[in-house]
Amino acid sequence: MTNAMIAKRVFVAGLVLAIGACGEGLTEVNENPNAPTDVGAQFLLPQSIRAGVEQGINGALMQSHTAIWPGHFVELQYPDEEEGFVRSARMQAYWDNFYAGPLADAQIVIDKGIETGSGNVEGVGMIWQSWIFHLVTDLWGDVPYSEALKAMDGKTTPAYDSQQDIYTGLLAALTTGAGKLGTGADFGSGDILYGNDMTKWRRFAASLRMRLAMRMSEVSPATAQAAFVAAYNAGGFQSNADNAMLAWPGSPYRNPIFEDWQGRDDHGISASMVDILKSLNDPRLELYAEPAAIDGEYRGLRNGDITPDHSLAWYSRIGNHWRADGAATPSAIMTYSEVLFLEAEAVARGWIAGDAATLYAAGIRANMAQWNGKNSPTAAEIDAYLAQPAVAYTGIADIQLQNWIGLFTNGTEAWSHVRRTGVPALTPGPDLTLSRIPTRFTYPDLEQSLNLGSYQAAVARQGEDALTTLVWWQVR
Numbered sequence: 001m002t003n004a005m006i007a008k009r010v011f012v013a014g015l016v017l018a019i020g021a022c023g024e025g026l027t028e029v030n031e032n033p034n035a036p037t038d039v040g041a042q043f044l045l046p047q048s049i050r051a052g053v054e055q056g057i058n059g060a061l062m063q064s065h066t067a068i069w070p071g072h073f074v075e076l077q078y079p080d081e082e083e084g085f086v087r088s089a090r091m092q093a094y095w096d097n098f099y100a101g102p103l104a105d106a107q108i109v110i111d112k113g114i115e116t117g118s119g120n121v122e123g124v125g126m127i128w129q130s131w132i133f134h135l136v137t138d139l140w141g142d143v144p145y146s147e148a149l150k151a152m153d154g155k156t157t158p159a160y161d162s163q164q165d166i167y168t169g170l171l172a173a174l175t176t177g178a179g180k181l182g183t184g185a186d187f188g189s190g191d192i193l194y195g196n197d198m199t200k201w202r203r204f205a206a207s208l209r210m211r212l213a214m215r216m217s218e219v220s221p222a223t224a225q226a227a228f229v230a231a232y233n234a235g236g237f238q239s240n241a242d243n244a245m246l247a248w249p250g251s252p253y254r255n256p257i258f259e260d261w262q263g264r265d266d267h268g269i270s271a272s273m274v275d276i277l278k279s280l281n282d283p284r285l286e287l288y289a290e291p292a293a294i295d296g297e298y299r300g301l302r303n304g305d306i307t308p309d310h311s312l313a314w315y316s317r318i319g320n321h322w323r324a325d326g327a328a329t330p331s332a333i334m335t336y337s338e339v340l341f342l343e344a345e346a347v348a349r350g351w352i353a354g355d356a357a358t359l360y361a362a363g364i365r366a367n368m369a370q371w372n373g374k375n376s377p378t379a380a381e382i383d384a385y386l387a388q389p390a391v392a393y394t395g396i397a398d399i400q401l402q403n404w405i406g407l408f409t410n411g412t413e414a415w416s417h418v419r420r421t422g423v424p425a426l427t428p429g430p431d432l433t434l435s436r437i438p439t440r441f442t443y444p445d446l447e448q449s450l451n452l453g454s455y456q457a458a459v460a461r462q463g464e465d466a467l468t469t470l471v472w473w474q475v476r
Helices: 003-021 026-030 041-056 060-066 088-116 119-140 163-180 198-215 221-234 256-261 271-279 336-348 356-370 379-386 396-406 411-421 445-450 452-462
Strands: 073-075 244-246 267-269 331-334
Touching: 041 060, 041 088, 041 119, 041 244, 060 073, 060 088, 060 256, 060 411, 088 119, 088 445, 119 163, 119 198, 119 411, 163 198, 163 221, 198 221, 198 331, 198 336, 198 411, 221 336, 271 396, 336 356, 336 396, 356 379, 356 396, 396 411, 445 452
Parallel strands: none
Antiparallel strands: 073 267, 244 331
Protein backbone atom coordinates (compact mmCIF):
# COMPACT_ATOMS: atom_id res chain seq x y z
CA MET A 1 0.00 0.00 0.00
CA THR A 2 1.46 3.35 -0.99
CA ASN A 3 1.39 6.44 1.16
CA ALA A 4 -1.33 7.81 -1.13
CA MET A 5 -3.48 4.75 -0.47
CA ILE A 6 -2.92 5.05 3.28
CA ALA A 7 -3.85 8.73 3.15
CA LYS A 8 -7.08 7.96 1.26
CA ARG A 9 -8.04 5.40 3.86
CA VAL A 10 -7.34 7.90 6.63
CA PHE A 11 -9.46 10.51 4.79
CA VAL A 12 -12.38 8.11 4.42
CA ALA A 13 -12.12 7.13 8.06
CA GLY A 14 -12.14 10.83 8.96
CA LEU A 15 -15.34 11.38 6.99
CA VAL A 16 -17.01 8.51 8.78
CA LEU A 17 -16.02 9.90 12.15
CA ALA A 18 -17.14 13.40 11.17
CA ILE A 19 -20.55 12.16 10.05
CA GLY A 20 -20.92 10.12 13.20
CA ALA A 21 -20.14 13.16 15.33
CA CYS A 22 -23.24 14.93 13.94
CA GLY A 23 -25.45 12.59 15.89
CA GLU A 24 -25.31 13.28 19.63
CA GLY A 25 -24.07 10.28 21.55
CA LEU A 26 -23.40 8.14 18.50
CA THR A 27 -19.63 8.24 18.96
CA GLU A 28 -19.98 6.91 22.48
CA VAL A 29 -22.31 4.16 21.32
CA ASN A 30 -19.90 3.11 18.56
CA GLU A 31 -16.78 3.04 20.72
CA ASN A 32 -15.36 -0.45 21.21
CA PRO A 33 -13.96 -0.72 24.74
CA ASN A 34 -11.99 -3.81 23.71
CA ALA A 35 -10.19 -2.15 20.78
CA PRO A 36 -6.92 -0.52 21.88
CA THR A 37 -6.26 3.02 20.65
CA ASP A 38 -2.52 2.57 21.11
CA VAL A 39 -0.32 -0.49 20.63
CA GLY A 40 2.97 -0.80 22.46
CA ALA A 41 6.34 -1.43 20.84
CA GLN A 42 6.48 -4.84 22.54
CA PHE A 43 3.57 -5.92 20.33
CA LEU A 44 4.53 -4.11 17.13
CA LEU A 45 8.11 -5.41 16.94
CA PRO A 46 7.19 -9.13 16.78
CA GLN A 47 4.45 -8.31 14.28
CA SER A 48 6.99 -6.51 12.09
CA ILE A 49 9.58 -9.27 12.43
CA ARG A 50 7.21 -12.08 11.52
CA ALA A 51 5.62 -10.17 8.65
CA GLY A 52 9.00 -9.06 7.31
CA VAL A 53 10.33 -12.61 7.28
CA GLU A 54 7.15 -14.12 5.88
CA GLN A 55 7.11 -11.48 3.17
CA GLY A 56 10.82 -11.24 2.38
CA ILE A 57 12.16 -14.75 2.88
CA ASN A 58 10.60 -18.23 2.99
CA GLY A 59 7.17 -17.04 1.79
CA ALA A 60 5.56 -16.81 -1.65
CA LEU A 61 7.86 -14.02 -2.82
CA MET A 62 10.87 -16.27 -2.33
CA GLN A 63 9.36 -19.58 -3.35
CA SER A 64 7.91 -18.25 -6.61
CA HIS A 65 10.52 -15.65 -7.54
CA THR A 66 13.71 -14.96 -5.65
CA ALA A 67 14.71 -18.57 -4.96
CA ILE A 68 13.89 -19.50 -8.57
CA TRP A 69 16.08 -16.96 -10.33
CA PRO A 70 19.35 -17.77 -8.48
CA GLY A 71 18.94 -21.49 -9.15
CA HIS A 72 17.93 -22.75 -5.70
CA PHE A 73 14.29 -23.77 -6.16
CA VAL A 74 12.33 -24.65 -9.27
CA GLU A 75 8.64 -24.29 -9.97
CA LEU A 76 6.91 -27.57 -10.77
CA GLN A 77 3.21 -26.83 -11.12
CA TYR A 78 2.79 -23.17 -12.09
CA PRO A 79 5.85 -22.18 -14.11
CA ASP A 80 4.92 -18.62 -15.09
CA GLU A 81 8.00 -17.15 -13.43
CA GLU A 82 10.18 -19.82 -15.03
CA GLU A 83 9.05 -18.39 -18.38
CA GLY A 84 9.53 -14.78 -17.31
CA PHE A 85 5.87 -13.94 -16.78
CA VAL A 86 5.37 -12.14 -13.47
CA ARG A 87 1.81 -11.30 -12.53
CA SER A 88 1.28 -7.61 -11.87
CA ALA A 89 -1.04 -8.42 -8.97
CA ARG A 90 1.84 -10.09 -7.19
CA MET A 91 4.09 -7.07 -7.62
CA GLN A 92 1.34 -4.91 -6.15
CA ALA A 93 0.78 -7.25 -3.23
CA TYR A 94 4.47 -7.49 -2.35
CA TRP A 95 4.91 -3.71 -2.50
CA ASP A 96 1.80 -3.01 -0.43
CA ASN A 97 2.62 -5.67 2.14
CA PHE A 98 6.11 -4.29 2.74
CA TYR A 99 5.16 -0.64 3.07
CA ALA A 100 1.83 -0.92 4.88
CA GLY A 101 2.96 -3.85 7.02
CA PRO A 102 6.38 -4.44 8.59
CA LEU A 103 7.93 -1.14 7.46
CA ALA A 104 5.06 0.89 8.92
CA ASP A 105 5.11 -1.12 12.16
CA ALA A 106 8.88 -0.67 12.49
CA GLN A 107 8.45 3.08 12.04
CA ILE A 108 5.97 3.18 14.92
CA VAL A 109 8.48 1.24 17.04
CA ILE A 110 11.11 3.87 16.22
CA ASP A 111 8.70 6.70 17.06
CA LYS A 112 7.77 5.08 20.37
CA GLY A 113 11.42 4.73 21.26
CA ILE A 114 11.89 8.44 20.65
CA GLU A 115 8.76 9.34 22.63
CA THR A 116 9.73 7.25 25.65
CA GLY A 117 13.46 7.99 25.53
CA SER A 118 14.34 4.32 25.10
CA GLY A 119 17.47 3.92 23.01
CA ASN A 120 16.90 0.16 22.92
CA VAL A 121 13.46 0.50 21.35
CA GLU A 122 14.48 3.19 18.89
CA GLY A 123 17.72 1.45 17.94
CA VAL A 124 16.21 -1.98 17.39
CA GLY A 125 13.45 -0.39 15.34
CA MET A 126 16.01 1.36 13.14
CA ILE A 127 18.06 -1.81 12.64
CA TRP A 128 15.05 -3.96 11.82
CA GLN A 129 13.51 -1.40 9.49
CA SER A 130 16.86 -1.12 7.67
CA TRP A 131 16.85 -4.86 7.06
CA ILE A 132 13.40 -4.62 5.47
CA PHE A 133 14.29 -1.56 3.41
CA HIS A 134 17.40 -3.25 2.05
CA LEU A 135 15.21 -6.08 0.77
CA VAL A 136 12.83 -3.62 -0.85
CA THR A 137 15.50 -1.63 -2.66
CA ASP A 138 17.32 -4.77 -3.79
CA LEU A 139 14.06 -6.07 -5.27
CA TRP A 140 13.00 -2.91 -7.12
CA GLY A 141 16.01 -0.58 -7.20
CA ASP A 142 14.92 3.04 -6.67
CA VAL A 143 12.01 3.15 -4.19
CA PRO A 144 10.43 5.57 -1.72
CA TYR A 145 12.75 5.80 1.29
CA SER A 146 13.38 9.26 2.74
CA GLU A 147 9.75 10.35 2.19
CA ALA A 148 8.18 6.92 2.75
CA LEU A 149 5.79 6.19 5.63
CA LYS A 150 4.93 9.88 6.05
CA ALA A 151 1.37 10.02 4.69
CA MET A 152 0.15 11.58 7.94
CA ASP A 153 2.71 14.35 7.40
CA GLY A 154 1.31 15.08 3.96
CA LYS A 155 3.81 13.00 1.97
CA THR A 156 1.20 11.13 -0.07
CA THR A 157 3.27 11.02 -3.27
CA PRO A 158 6.73 10.19 -1.94
CA ALA A 159 9.76 10.60 -4.17
CA TYR A 160 11.71 7.54 -5.16
CA ASP A 161 15.24 7.77 -3.77
CA SER A 162 18.09 6.49 -5.91
CA GLN A 163 19.36 3.13 -4.72
CA GLN A 164 22.79 4.66 -4.16
CA ASP A 165 21.28 7.22 -1.78
CA ILE A 166 19.23 4.52 -0.06
CA TYR A 167 22.37 2.49 0.60
CA THR A 168 24.03 5.56 2.09
CA GLY A 169 20.99 6.07 4.28
CA LEU A 170 20.82 2.44 5.38
CA LEU A 171 24.49 2.30 6.38
CA ALA A 172 23.99 5.45 8.42
CA ALA A 173 20.77 4.19 10.02
CA LEU A 174 22.37 0.89 11.02
CA THR A 175 25.33 2.69 12.57
CA THR A 176 23.11 5.17 14.42
CA GLY A 177 20.66 2.48 15.54
CA ALA A 178 23.41 0.30 16.97
CA GLY A 179 24.81 3.31 18.80
CA LYS A 180 21.51 3.90 20.59
CA LEU A 181 21.35 0.43 22.13
CA GLY A 182 21.99 -0.03 25.83
CA THR A 183 19.64 2.52 27.39
CA GLY A 184 15.97 2.61 28.29
CA ALA A 185 13.24 -0.01 28.34
CA ASP A 186 13.33 -3.13 26.24
CA PHE A 187 10.57 -5.16 24.57
CA GLY A 188 9.76 -7.62 27.33
CA SER A 189 8.77 -10.85 25.61
CA GLY A 190 8.27 -9.00 22.31
CA ASP A 191 11.82 -9.37 20.99
CA ILE A 192 11.28 -12.71 19.25
CA LEU A 193 14.59 -12.49 17.41
CA TYR A 194 17.19 -11.86 20.11
CA GLY A 195 15.32 -11.77 23.42
CA ASN A 196 16.51 -8.23 24.25
CA ASP A 197 20.17 -9.18 23.84
CA MET A 198 21.43 -5.82 22.59
CA THR A 199 24.93 -7.18 21.96
CA LYS A 200 23.48 -9.51 19.35
CA TRP A 201 21.43 -6.70 17.84
CA ARG A 202 24.66 -4.67 17.50
CA ARG A 203 26.39 -7.60 15.82
CA PHE A 204 23.44 -8.02 13.47
CA ALA A 205 23.65 -4.34 12.53
CA ALA A 206 27.40 -4.60 11.81
CA SER A 207 26.94 -7.83 9.85
CA LEU A 208 24.22 -6.28 7.72
CA ARG A 209 26.50 -3.29 7.07
CA MET A 210 29.12 -5.75 5.78
CA ARG A 211 26.55 -7.27 3.44
CA LEU A 212 25.53 -3.88 2.10
CA ALA A 213 29.13 -2.75 1.70
CA MET A 214 30.06 -5.85 -0.28
CA ARG A 215 26.99 -5.37 -2.45
CA MET A 216 28.54 -2.11 -3.67
CA SER A 217 31.90 -3.74 -4.48
CA GLU A 218 31.50 -3.80 -8.26
CA VAL A 219 30.04 -0.33 -8.75
CA SER A 220 31.76 1.74 -6.06
CA PRO A 221 34.77 -0.20 -4.71
CA ALA A 222 36.40 2.59 -2.70
CA THR A 223 33.16 3.47 -0.92
CA ALA A 224 32.44 -0.22 -0.43
CA GLN A 225 35.84 -0.86 1.13
CA ALA A 226 35.54 2.05 3.57
CA ALA A 227 32.03 0.95 4.59
CA PHE A 228 33.12 -2.66 5.00
CA VAL A 229 36.15 -1.81 7.14
CA ALA A 230 34.00 0.37 9.42
CA ALA A 231 31.43 -2.41 9.80
CA TYR A 232 34.10 -5.07 10.34
CA ASN A 233 35.67 -2.97 13.07
CA ALA A 234 32.27 -2.57 14.72
CA GLY A 235 32.14 -6.35 15.13
CA GLY A 236 29.75 -8.69 13.34
CA PHE A 237 28.61 -12.19 14.21
CA GLN A 238 31.13 -14.22 16.24
CA SER A 239 29.53 -17.68 16.06
CA ASN A 240 26.33 -19.46 15.04
CA ALA A 241 24.92 -18.37 18.40
CA ASP A 242 24.63 -14.87 16.93
CA ASN A 243 22.67 -15.97 13.85
CA ALA A 244 19.57 -13.94 13.05
CA MET A 245 17.22 -16.92 12.97
CA LEU A 246 13.50 -16.47 13.46
CA ALA A 247 12.02 -19.36 15.43
CA TRP A 248 8.52 -20.62 14.65
CA PRO A 249 6.83 -21.66 17.92
CA GLY A 250 3.80 -23.43 16.46
CA SER A 251 0.44 -22.79 14.84
CA PRO A 252 -0.37 -20.21 13.60
CA TYR A 253 3.33 -19.32 13.48
CA ARG A 254 4.97 -22.02 11.38
CA ASN A 255 7.71 -21.91 8.76
CA PRO A 256 6.15 -20.65 5.49
CA ILE A 257 7.80 -23.40 3.42
CA PHE A 258 6.15 -25.99 5.66
CA GLU A 259 2.84 -24.15 5.43
CA ASP A 260 3.01 -24.21 1.63
CA TRP A 261 3.71 -27.94 1.67
CA GLN A 262 0.53 -28.65 3.66
CA GLY A 263 -1.69 -28.40 0.61
CA ARG A 264 0.60 -27.91 -2.40
CA ASP A 265 3.42 -29.50 -4.30
CA ASP A 266 4.59 -26.48 -6.28
CA HIS A 267 8.33 -26.46 -5.79
CA GLY A 268 11.33 -28.70 -6.21
CA ILE A 269 15.06 -28.16 -6.02
CA SER A 270 16.85 -26.69 -9.01
CA ALA A 271 19.18 -28.79 -11.13
CA SER A 272 21.75 -26.00 -10.67
CA MET A 273 21.96 -26.70 -6.94
CA VAL A 274 21.78 -30.49 -7.21
CA ASP A 275 24.43 -30.71 -9.93
CA ILE A 276 26.89 -28.45 -8.09
CA LEU A 277 26.43 -30.31 -4.81
CA LYS A 278 26.95 -33.62 -6.60
CA SER A 279 30.07 -32.39 -8.37
CA LEU A 280 31.59 -31.45 -5.00
CA ASN A 281 30.43 -34.58 -3.14
CA ASP A 282 28.68 -32.17 -0.82
CA PRO A 283 26.95 -33.81 2.16
CA ARG A 284 24.40 -30.98 2.26
CA LEU A 285 22.63 -32.61 -0.69
CA GLU A 286 20.75 -34.96 1.63
CA LEU A 287 19.66 -32.00 3.75
CA TYR A 288 18.68 -29.68 0.90
CA ALA A 289 16.84 -32.24 -1.23
CA GLU A 290 14.69 -35.34 -1.00
CA PRO A 291 15.34 -38.33 -3.27
CA ALA A 292 13.13 -38.52 -6.34
CA ALA A 293 10.05 -40.63 -5.67
CA ILE A 294 10.49 -42.78 -8.76
CA ASP A 295 13.92 -44.24 -8.02
CA GLY A 296 15.47 -42.68 -4.91
CA GLU A 297 18.02 -40.63 -6.86
CA TYR A 298 18.79 -36.96 -6.30
CA ARG A 299 17.81 -35.14 -9.46
CA GLY A 300 16.90 -31.47 -9.88
CA LEU A 301 14.77 -29.91 -12.60
CA ARG A 302 16.35 -27.26 -14.78
CA ASN A 303 15.03 -23.74 -14.29
CA GLY A 304 13.22 -22.34 -17.29
CA ASP A 305 12.29 -25.76 -18.61
CA ILE A 306 8.52 -26.06 -18.36
CA THR A 307 8.32 -29.23 -20.45
CA PRO A 308 10.50 -31.69 -18.51
CA ASP A 309 11.44 -34.97 -20.09
CA HIS A 310 9.95 -37.04 -17.29
CA SER A 311 7.08 -37.01 -14.82
CA LEU A 312 7.42 -34.90 -11.69
CA ALA A 313 8.13 -38.07 -9.71
CA TRP A 314 11.50 -38.06 -11.48
CA TYR A 315 12.68 -34.89 -9.68
CA SER A 316 13.72 -34.08 -6.12
CA ARG A 317 11.68 -31.91 -3.82
CA ILE A 318 13.05 -29.44 -1.26
CA GLY A 319 14.45 -31.18 1.81
CA ASN A 320 12.01 -32.30 4.48
CA HIS A 321 13.95 -30.28 7.06
CA TRP A 322 11.85 -27.40 5.68
CA ARG A 323 8.85 -29.27 4.25
CA ALA A 324 7.47 -32.36 5.99
CA ASP A 325 9.49 -31.81 9.18
CA GLY A 326 9.76 -28.05 8.87
CA ALA A 327 6.99 -26.54 11.00
CA ALA A 328 9.52 -25.30 13.57
CA THR A 329 12.57 -24.96 11.32
CA PRO A 330 13.83 -21.40 11.85
CA SER A 331 14.12 -18.91 9.00
CA ALA A 332 17.65 -17.70 8.35
CA ILE A 333 17.65 -13.90 8.13
CA MET A 334 21.45 -13.62 8.27
CA THR A 335 24.05 -16.08 9.51
CA TYR A 336 27.61 -16.33 10.81
CA SER A 337 28.60 -18.38 7.77
CA GLU A 338 27.62 -15.54 5.43
CA VAL A 339 29.65 -13.09 7.53
CA LEU A 340 32.69 -15.37 7.32
CA PHE A 341 32.36 -15.58 3.53
CA LEU A 342 32.01 -11.79 3.34
CA GLU A 343 35.14 -11.40 5.46
CA ALA A 344 36.99 -13.94 3.34
CA GLU A 345 36.08 -12.01 0.20
CA ALA A 346 37.16 -8.76 1.85
CA VAL A 347 40.55 -10.30 2.65
CA ALA A 348 40.88 -11.56 -0.92
CA ARG A 349 40.14 -8.05 -2.18
CA GLY A 350 42.77 -6.58 0.14
CA TRP A 351 40.24 -4.65 2.20
CA ILE A 352 41.10 -6.18 5.58
CA ALA A 353 43.92 -8.28 7.00
CA GLY A 354 43.49 -12.00 7.51
CA ASP A 355 43.73 -15.36 5.81
CA ALA A 356 41.06 -15.88 3.16
CA ALA A 357 41.50 -19.66 3.06
CA THR A 358 40.99 -19.97 6.82
CA LEU A 359 37.86 -17.81 6.75
CA TYR A 360 36.57 -19.73 3.72
CA ALA A 361 36.91 -23.08 5.50
CA ALA A 362 35.38 -21.65 8.67
CA GLY A 363 32.42 -20.39 6.64
CA ILE A 364 31.79 -23.86 5.23
CA ARG A 365 31.98 -25.42 8.70
CA ALA A 366 29.63 -22.84 10.18
CA ASN A 367 27.09 -23.31 7.41
CA MET A 368 27.10 -27.08 7.62
CA ALA A 369 26.57 -26.87 11.39
CA GLN A 370 23.89 -24.17 11.50
CA TRP A 371 20.77 -26.19 10.74
CA ASN A 372 21.20 -29.19 13.04
CA GLY A 373 18.73 -31.23 11.00
CA LYS A 374 18.60 -35.01 10.95
CA ASN A 375 20.39 -35.01 7.59
CA SER A 376 22.90 -32.31 8.50
CA PRO A 377 26.53 -33.17 7.77
CA THR A 378 28.48 -34.89 10.54
CA ALA A 379 31.87 -33.65 11.75
CA ALA A 380 33.56 -36.46 9.83
CA GLU A 381 31.68 -35.55 6.65
CA ILE A 382 32.68 -31.91 7.02
CA ASP A 383 36.34 -32.82 7.43
CA ALA A 384 36.22 -35.13 4.41
CA TYR A 385 34.52 -32.45 2.33
CA LEU A 386 37.13 -29.81 3.12
CA ALA A 387 39.93 -32.28 2.36
CA GLN A 388 38.84 -32.63 -1.27
CA PRO A 389 41.01 -30.88 -3.88
CA ALA A 390 37.83 -29.67 -5.62
CA VAL A 391 36.88 -27.76 -2.48
CA ALA A 392 40.32 -26.32 -1.69
CA TYR A 393 40.46 -22.54 -1.72
CA THR A 394 41.89 -20.96 -4.86
CA GLY A 395 40.31 -17.50 -5.03
CA ILE A 396 37.26 -15.26 -4.70
CA ALA A 397 35.10 -17.42 -6.98
CA ASP A 398 35.37 -20.30 -4.48
CA ILE A 399 34.17 -18.03 -1.68
CA GLN A 400 31.29 -16.77 -3.76
CA LEU A 401 30.20 -20.27 -4.76
CA GLN A 402 30.17 -21.46 -1.17
CA ASN A 403 28.24 -18.39 -0.10
CA TRP A 404 25.64 -19.19 -2.78
CA ILE A 405 25.36 -22.77 -1.50
CA GLY A 406 25.08 -21.56 2.08
CA LEU A 407 22.26 -19.13 1.33
CA PHE A 408 19.84 -21.97 0.53
CA THR A 409 16.29 -21.04 1.69
CA ASN A 410 17.27 -17.36 1.80
CA GLY A 411 16.41 -16.90 -1.84
CA THR A 412 16.11 -13.11 -1.77
CA GLU A 413 19.72 -12.77 -0.64
CA ALA A 414 20.86 -15.56 -2.96
CA TRP A 415 19.34 -13.71 -5.93
CA SER A 416 21.16 -10.52 -4.95
CA HIS A 417 24.37 -12.50 -4.50
CA VAL A 418 24.16 -14.02 -8.00
CA ARG A 419 23.28 -10.67 -9.54
CA ARG A 420 26.35 -9.10 -7.94
CA THR A 421 28.89 -11.86 -8.51
CA GLY A 422 27.71 -13.88 -11.51
CA VAL A 423 28.58 -16.99 -9.43
CA PRO A 424 27.52 -19.56 -10.27
CA ALA A 425 27.20 -18.85 -13.97
CA LEU A 426 23.55 -19.64 -14.63
CA THR A 427 22.17 -19.99 -18.15
CA PRO A 428 18.56 -19.17 -19.08
CA GLY A 429 16.33 -22.18 -19.56
CA PRO A 430 14.87 -23.01 -22.97
CA ASP A 431 11.41 -21.64 -22.16
CA LEU A 432 12.46 -18.30 -20.67
CA THR A 433 10.92 -15.60 -22.84
CA LEU A 434 13.19 -12.81 -21.57
CA SER A 435 16.64 -11.87 -22.82
CA ARG A 436 18.14 -12.96 -19.50
CA ILE A 437 17.24 -14.24 -16.05
CA PRO A 438 15.29 -11.46 -14.27
CA THR A 439 17.35 -8.82 -12.46
CA ARG A 440 14.66 -6.84 -10.61
CA PHE A 441 10.96 -6.61 -9.85
CA THR A 442 8.73 -4.27 -11.85
CA TYR A 443 6.90 -1.46 -10.10
CA PRO A 444 3.26 -2.10 -9.15
CA ASP A 445 0.63 -0.69 -11.50
CA LEU A 446 -1.00 1.54 -8.90
CA GLU A 447 2.17 3.60 -8.61
CA GLN A 448 1.50 4.89 -12.11
CA SER A 449 -1.99 5.96 -11.02
CA LEU A 450 -1.28 7.35 -7.57
CA ASN A 451 2.36 8.47 -7.75
CA LEU A 452 3.03 8.99 -11.46
CA GLY A 453 5.53 11.84 -11.19
CA SER A 454 7.76 9.98 -8.76
CA TYR A 455 7.43 6.79 -10.80
CA GLN A 456 8.43 8.54 -14.03
CA ALA A 457 11.43 10.19 -12.39
CA ALA A 458 12.65 6.83 -11.12
CA VAL A 459 12.26 5.19 -14.53
CA ALA A 460 14.07 8.08 -16.25
CA ARG A 461 16.96 7.69 -13.81
CA GLN A 462 17.11 3.92 -13.49
CA GLY A 463 15.99 2.71 -16.90
CA GLU A 464 13.01 0.88 -18.35
CA ASP A 465 10.57 -0.56 -15.84
CA ALA A 466 11.37 -4.10 -16.90
CA LEU A 467 12.41 -7.36 -15.28
CA THR A 468 15.76 -7.19 -17.08
CA THR A 469 16.82 -3.66 -16.10
CA LEU A 470 19.85 -3.69 -13.81
CA VAL A 471 19.71 -2.21 -10.33
CA TRP A 472 22.38 0.31 -9.35
CA TRP A 473 24.92 -2.09 -7.86
CA GLN A 474 24.69 -4.71 -10.62
CA VAL A 475 27.21 -4.44 -13.45
CA ARG A 476 26.85 -7.81 -15.18
